[in-house]
Amino acid sequence: GAVVSQHPSRVICKSGTSVKIECRSLDFQATTMFWYRQFPKQSLMLMATSNEGSKATYEQGVEKDKFLINHASLTLSTLTVTSAHPEDSSFYICSARDLKAEAFFGQGTRLTVV
Amino acid sequence: DAKTTQPPSMDCAEGRAANLPCNHSTISGNEYVYWYRQIHSQGPQYIIHGLKNNETNEMASLIITEDRKSSTLILPHATLRDTAVYYCIVRVAGGNAGNMLTFGGGTRLMVKP
Numbered sequence: 001g002a003v004v005s006q007h008p009s010r011v012i013c014k015s016g017t018s019v020k021i022e023c024r025s026l027d028f029q030a031t032t033m034f035w036y037r038q039f040p041k042q043s044l045m046l047m048a049t050s051n052e053g054s055k056a057t058y059e060q061g062v063e064k065d066k067f068l069i070n071h072a073s074l075t076l077s078t079l080t081v082t083s084a085h086p087e088d089s090s091f092y093i094c095s096a097r098d099l100k101a102e103a104f105f106g107q108g109t110r111l112t113v114v
Numbered sequence: 115d116a117k118t119t120q121p122p123s124m125d126c127a128e129g130r131a132a133n134l135p136c137n138h139s140t141i142s143g144n145e146y147v148y149w150y151r152q153i154h155s156q157g158p159q160y161i162i163h164g165l166k167n168n169e170t171n172e173m174a175s176l177i178i179t180e181d182r183k184s185s186t187l188i189l190p191h192a193t194l195r196d197t198a199v200y201y202c203i204v205r206v207a208g209g210n211a212g213n214m215l216t217f218g219g220g221t222r223l224m225v226k227p
Binding site for chain 1: 155157158159201214215218
C-alpha cells in the first residue's frame with residue numbers, strides 16, 4: 001500500500017515554544033491531507049483538512065492560529081503547534097488521500113510539552 | 115458518514131479466530147464498510163473494506179450481512195501481534211466529499227497466549 005511518512009515520531013518541547021510536524025506521501029500525490037489528534041485511551045479526533053494550495057479547514061473547537069497547517073506541495077503537509085502548552089501534549093497523526101480517495105496514515109508524532 | 119457501534123473490548127486466544135462485530139444500521143447505499151486497526155502508539159493501518167459482498171485479503175475477511183446493517187471482521191488465526199484497537203468505519207469511497215475518516219471508539223482486541 002501507499003506510504004505516508006510522518007516526522008518526528010517523538011518530540012519534547014518547552015512550554016511556549018513551537019513545534020513543526022511533517023507529513024509526506026512517499027509514493028503518491030496527496031491533494032488532501034488530514035490531521036488528527038489522539039489523547040490517551042481515546043479515539044482519533046479530526047483537527048483539520050488540508051488541501052494543497054489552499055487554506056486548511058479546521059474542525060469546530062480547533063484554533064487555526066495555534067495549529068498552523070501548510071500544504072504547499074502534493075507530497076508534503078506540515079502542522080505547527082505554536083506556543084505549545086502542556087495540554088497540547090498528545091499523539092498527532094496525519095492521513096493522506098490518494099487519487100482513488102483511499103486514506104493512508106502516518107506513524108504518528110508523540111508530542112510532550114514540559 | 116453513518117455511525118457505527120462496536121463492543122469496547124474483546125479477548126481472543128492466540129491461534130483462534132477473532133470475530134469482531136460492527137453495527138451500522140444507518141448505512142447508505144453508496145457507503146462502504148472500512149476496517150482499520152491501531153497498534154499502540156502507531157498510526158492506523160488499513161485492513162480491508164467492502165460494499166456488499168464478502169471480501170478477503172491476506173490480513174482478514176469481511177462478512178457483510180445482506181441488509182448491510184452489520185458486518186464482522188474475521189482474523190482467522192489471531193497472533194499476539196494482532197492485539198490492537200480495531201475501528202469499523204462507514205464512508206463514501208472516492209468522490210469529493212473530503213473523505214475524512216470519522217473514528218468511533220473501536221474495539222480493543224486483546225490476543226492472549
